[in-house]
Amino acid sequence: MDRGTERDAPPSRGANSAAADDTADPGRVPLAVVVVDRDGLVSHWSTGARRLFGVAKEEAIGEPAIDLLPVSGALPEPEDTYGDYGAYDGLGPGLESSLDRGLSYPAAGRARLTVPGLDRERADVLWWAYPLVGPGRERLLVLAADATAVLRPEPRTPEQQAPEQQAPDSSSAAAVAVERIAPGFALHTDFPGADELARRLPDILPSMSVGESARIVAQVLELGYPVLEFSQNDRVPVTPDWGVARRVERRARRERAARAAAEGLPLPDDLADEGEDLEHAAVRERLEFLNEVSGRIGTSLDLSRTIIEVSKAVVPRFTDVAGTYLREQVVAGEGFPDGVPDTRTLWHRVAVEHTDEPGRWDDVVPVGEAMPFPAHTPFFQCMTTGQPVLVPRISEQMGHAIAAQFEKRDIRPLITGRSMLVVPLKARNVVLGFMVLLRHPERTEFNDMDRVTGAELAARAGLVLDNARMYTYQESVAETLQDSMLPHIPPRMAGCDIATRYLPGTLLGRVGGDWFDSVKLPGARTALVVGDVMGHGLNSAAMMGQLRTAVQTMAALDLPPARLLRNLDDLAQRLGDTYLATCLYAVYDPIAGELHLANAGHIPPVLVRAADGRTELLDLPTGAPIGVGGVPFESVTVRVDPGDRLVMCTDGLVEVRGEDIGVGLAALCESAAHPAASMDDACDTIIRALAATFTEAGHGDRKDDVALLMARLNGVEPDDVAEWRFPLDAAEVPRARAAVREQLHDWGLAKLAYHAELMVGELVTNAVRHSHRLPVTLRLVRGETLLCEVDDDNHDLPTLLSAGPEDEAGRGLRVVSTLAREWGTSRTGAGKSVWFELTLPRR
Structure with missing residues (x-):
């Protein structure tokens, strides 16, 4: 086999073609992609992994990786044809043990396994394992490929197949040329195809954000390209070969098919069987996106955090700009009246996520602004109908109409020429808000499938936001109740x-x-x-x-x-x-x-x-x-x-x-x-x-x-307390007044003497009149206020009455209530106590 031809071979058409095309470059093979999280469980299982290992994605996700990945450095069986398949590049006793202690270096190897459903008894698997470091849960990336097609002998001409013309060891020579193949790594390689690998490597990673994908790609490139090593001096880079074309390739094929149909030409062979696969791939891609978004939102019942999660989940994968608006009552955590919104409904801009240069949107559409929307705008149409509104391209006329709502700020340069999709955020048939999604002019316009995807996305986001809103409302009610108690x-x-x-x-x-x-x-x-x-x-x-x-x-x-x-x-x-x-x-x-x-x-x-x-x-x-x-x-x-x-x-x-x-x-x-x-x-x-x-x-x-x-x-100093006892005699009332007046002069509180004397006289009079046998006790306490207490042995508490002009009684407590800062009555062990307080004059 001519290795130069192998290395310079053109890219194959796909995984199925590569499996059937004997001229395919051995370095371009279909790859299975598996991601393992920090708990050792499979978090991503590609279609190639399903085909290679015979396990469906639903059966693999969440299962221990060591039970599913046959890449543990298995030893060869005696009948093996291709030599020692032990772990390569320092893997040690096996991937299983490496996973247990945390793999900290790249590893590669070969293994033979039995795969149910294959037409051959055992498969020859090449694999590469990369440790991942970063904020996400991903901890190990495993790439695997079926080496059977790579090791297949070259096809022979009829002359070569004839016994009399065949070289005695031509087939064995072809086998010998590749029998020493092994998976390895090459750092900063100059091999043909390395640049393409760097460009295409993000495509083989699981569906994730641009930042996460870039982080993993950078680590893989730093640790080394996956390569096939034919000898100590000959390496071929492994580049991914797709079974289903990616978005750019699908678009090009659709355009070719459309041109063929317009010209009345038959559909090219490579497009004849693509329709069903492309439709299936598009639906699958959108379902994966929705599942990913569902997993990233709703991690908290905090309304503000939920809003940010929803906005960041769609940028940049689905849209380039996402603006989220919520009803005023939703932001405030309050209930709101039933019925559809109207032109008086205020909508708060609670989040703006975009891929433009920093600050470009902040001044024009600041977060926190509240505004209504007129009936002629697509936003109002979305709010009232509860259905997505698709604008393939925002014309200058529509851009001017939308910009009119933003007073002196010119928003037209930010929106004109962009594709717009407005999706309602609703739950339980109630519109809570809406999202405005915009794509750059150079990006593909939103289409009907995007409208369906956006509606499903908004439905899931609306339910999460409503849960957060209801929790916020209930929490507010609970806190109000708690504070009131x-x-x-x-x-x-x-x-x-x-x-x-x-x-x-x-x-x-x-x-x-x-x-x-x-x-x-x-x-x-x-x-x-x-x-x-x-x-x-x-x-x-x-x-x-x-x-x-x-x-x-x-x-x-x-x-x-x-x-x-x-x-x-x-x-x-x-x-x-x-x-x-x-x-x-x-x-x-x-x-x-x-x-x-x-x-x-x-x-x-x-x-x-x-x-x-x-x-x-x-x-x-x-x-x-x-x-x-x-x-x-x-x-x-x-x-x-x-x-x-x-x-x-x-x-x-x-x-x-x-x-x-x-x-x-x-x-x-x-x-x-x-x-x-x-x-x-x-x-x-x-x-x-x-x-x-x-x-x-x-x-x-x-x-x-x-x-x-x-x-x-703090206690009360003895000098700040004065106490007297008076017999049950009305003649003791003037003595009580004089005692209070003299004590207040001694304390330097002469300004309080007049009112204090008057109230003490009323209280002592009542006590002397209603007490049974014990003396009346009068006490003054100087603290933050002047406290006066009058105790007697009658358990009946006095009542504040409304005395008329002819009444002889009932005015005493009215005087106290009018002049005192605070007053009250309470029962004591011996009877009752009536007290009042006066505010001390400023010193």
Whole structure:
């Protein structure tokens, strides 16, 4: 066999022709293409692979490559004719073991295998394997070819076939000339056909974006061309030979067929059987494109990310420019009225993807712009009919009409002469938006098949966008519900500063049952609450709202912590036995410097001592969760000093499934001890530290929601508290007024004396009149405000009345309500307390 002839042979017509044409260049052979992902599973299986290995694409995709690829360096059998077929170029014991440890170098080899359906018992396979490096999932590219046709002896003339004229070893000589063929690699080769290989190599890769294809081609060319090595000094580059012509070739053949038909000539032989194959290939190519797009969009329920995925999925493979418009309500995550859009409907441009030079479209059609579209435009036609609108070429007249919608910006140079396809983005018979697809003038126009493809593409994209829209809407509703149920706690209460954080979980719905609260109590005290309804979702949030309201109501009754939890447990059982909740309730008395706490199955709080920064996990009787029933609760009193900090949180902050909760509690204690410039900074420090702890442990993002409450227990100085007791005698009312006036002058608050005297006189008068036997207590507390409290032993709470001109009573609380910054009443253990606050004058 003349090797020079082999190397310079013209390209064959296709795989089928190559198999039948004995003059074909042995370096131009049909190639099977297989791509293996990082998990060792087949992600692409070409038609050539199906023909070579006898396995359908549906049976190969997703299967382990080592079970399908017979390229593991198999040893020859004794009857082999062509010599040693062991792995070539350092493959080692086999591809299987290389895959297990990650192939890091190119490899090649030969193997014999039995392929069902072939007319011969075994096939001789040449293969090349390339490791792939990059951001995608592709990790190995395998090219394989049937060597049988390459090794076929040359055809002989009748004279050569005659025994008397045949050379004794002519056929064996032909065989000897190629028996040492082996697959190999050649880097920076100058072989004939190398340039064509570099140009055609992207065609043999699976359908993917231009960037991914270029990345893989660059790696293959760097690692080396696939070659057939005939000897130590003779190599022939392998170039792909197609069984089905590509797009450019199909277009040329269609043009030839059209010319033949126009001239009344018979169809050329090489085109006679092409019609069915070309149609099948075109349909298959579009289905592969749609499947690829479907796999690339919808990876997230985030609306913005979904929009970007849809835009990038079609550029540049299907179109050169893609502009996406959505209804205003879709962008806002809101519902919208039924019916078709009209000329008043606003459409937001949410994405523009293109292959033009950077920035060319940004100034003319910026993302984020909202605009309506008139009835005469193809966009409005697409919106109202819900069907694609095809414009083969945008004429100057149409370009001028479209550009008129963009005011002073001239969009005509960007669109005139281009082919345009407008496809609706709809789901469940509702038009959510549309996509404007444009092709460069030099590119093939959109046709009817593109219209069908675009409609199918838009249908899939519309469903994905609608899912993201509905999720965004539901998430907005859930967050609104959650926010409405969480209190807005003032940063300063009597004798303490408070900071809070609520973080929704990453679970679907983002609604949980965690809550925190603070309640103002008589005696300048403050109730601090943190609770957690077990479970997630709207039902848990609703249960949380009921329990929080109950805690506020019972706290206003000034119930001791243990009794409050007892009553809350009884209430939870009456509401139903479906839900359980944990709750930690603490009452801070800044005057006495004490914390009174009770726990119902909640994680213990952390107390940070101001004196030395030491943290203490308070040892409280755990108790059973709210809703269990029949379990007693106990209260604990803890002495605290001014500046100490109390940290209360739910288990979502410190507990991760599979990890000991002690790790989270230890991290909480450590992070709570860190000094911070403010209470808000201290809360942020705790959250960041706990998140980093579990991330380093490999537990990823937090799934549960988190409620965190931190209180700095400032206390109240003794000099800021004044208290008096008055007998039940109306003559004591002037003494009470004088005591208040004198004390306010001593504090430098003389400006408040007049109003304070007036209100104290009304409250002490009512207390003396309605008290049974205990003296009336009057207390002033100077803090962020001036707090005045009047206590007596009557449990009946006073009511604000509307006194008429002739009424002798009912005006006292009206005076207090008018003059006080804030006022209220609450029951105490001995009776009731009526209080009011006045704003301190600026210093």
